[in-house]
Amino acid sequence: QEVKDPGKLGLIYNAIHIVLVGALIICAVGDELIVAHPEQEMRAEVVFVLIIGPIVYILANSIYKYVTCRMLPLSHIIAVIALALLLPWPYHISLLTMNILVTSVFIFVIVFDMLFPNKGFKIKWEPKI
Numbered sequence: 001q002e003v004k005d006p007g008k009l010g011l012i013y014n015a016i017h018i019v020l021v022g023a024l025i026i027c028a029v030g031d032e033l034i035v036a037h038p039e040q041e042m043r044a045e046v047v048f049v050l051i052i053g054p055i056v057y058i059l060a061n062s063i064y065k066y067v068t069c070r071m072l073p074l075s076h077i078i079a080v081i082a083l084a085l086l087l088p089w090p091y092h093i094s095l096l097t098m099n100i101l102v103t104s105v106f107i108f109v110i111v112f113d114m115l116f117p118n119k120g121f122k123i124k125w126e127p128k129i
Helices: 006-036 044-069 074-086 095-115
Strands: 071-073 120-122
Touching (some): 006 095, 044 071, 044 074, 044 095, 071 074
Antiparallel strands (some): 071 120
16 A cells, blocks of 8 residues: 555554553553452442453554554444443442453454454545555
8 A cells, every 4th residue: 555655654553552552551450450459349440441441442453453454343343332331330240240341342352353354344535644
């Protein structure tokens, strides 16, 4: 694929990776909370690291796939919706159960993308890069 401004594309590419790494750090904090304090009560910051961190990661990954492949993966769209549907439930289920549900969403994305690697929405719009 040929681009008019490779420097700008490189900047976008690197910016996306900064968000991906930040989201991974947030997810790691969530895992640490689960391991260190599985009996802990659900608080706003716990909801943030357990649900919002993975949503940010999957959205950033979707943007990366859009920039590199001009496609929004169906698995990522389903995953963001599934994670968003978990937002009202954290105060009604255990921390460990919430972590299992979030991890299951990531496993779904992996399996779906392995079985259907090109399943998604092709975007014809070309940004001026």
